Amino acid sequence: EAQVTQNPRYLITVTGKKLTVTCSQNMNHEYMSWYRQDPGLGLRQIYYSMNVEVTDKGDVPEGYKVSRKEKRNFPLILESPSPNQTSLYFCASSLAGQIEKNIQYFGAGTRLSVL
């Protein structure tokens, strides 16, 4: 089954404790991205990756890091989480970045609480 898998689904942590949210897709997609969803703001893009070893900032990258060492994986790293990073996070992937060809498919989401 084609899917985007995020782990964990739920995470409670404390300020300053480094964490990683994993994202994996099994569709051989080139393009992957991370979003955060906050009430009243919809989804906002954090980082995206056009292909292996190619990443770039989205609208709200501060406090986040990503890496793309393999095509299927695109982890989101919070080196020193803060309470304002409490949010619902989504990973998405599409065949390529060109929107004419592609629809983004989203993972199930990771709900993060930073105390």
Next chain:
Amino acid sequence: AQKVTQAQTEISVVEKEDVTLDCVYETRDTTYYLFWYKQPPSGELVFLIRRNSFDEQNEISGRYSWNFQKSTSSFNFTITASQVVDSAVYFCALSHRYTNNDMRFGAGTRLTVKP
């Protein structure tokens, strides 16, 4: 700048009623794409429809229909004979022709369908 406005924060209807979710967008591009996604209580984002700016034909898929009007920059979504399973948050989104990178989401409309 691109912007999507979903003015209805929450809508509540009784089963079998028809309901329309509004979406108004702003863009300077002549070519763009519009989307609707559904987020059921389980949290995942489910793709519903993508529409190219050159295709103003309305679309119907079962009980779902979409009305795209370029003249009013609107892409409204109607559910006919609503059901409890339609209860979800619905997001409208807008993207530039060439890339997924600048996809803009509206704040979402929470639809509750009561039995």
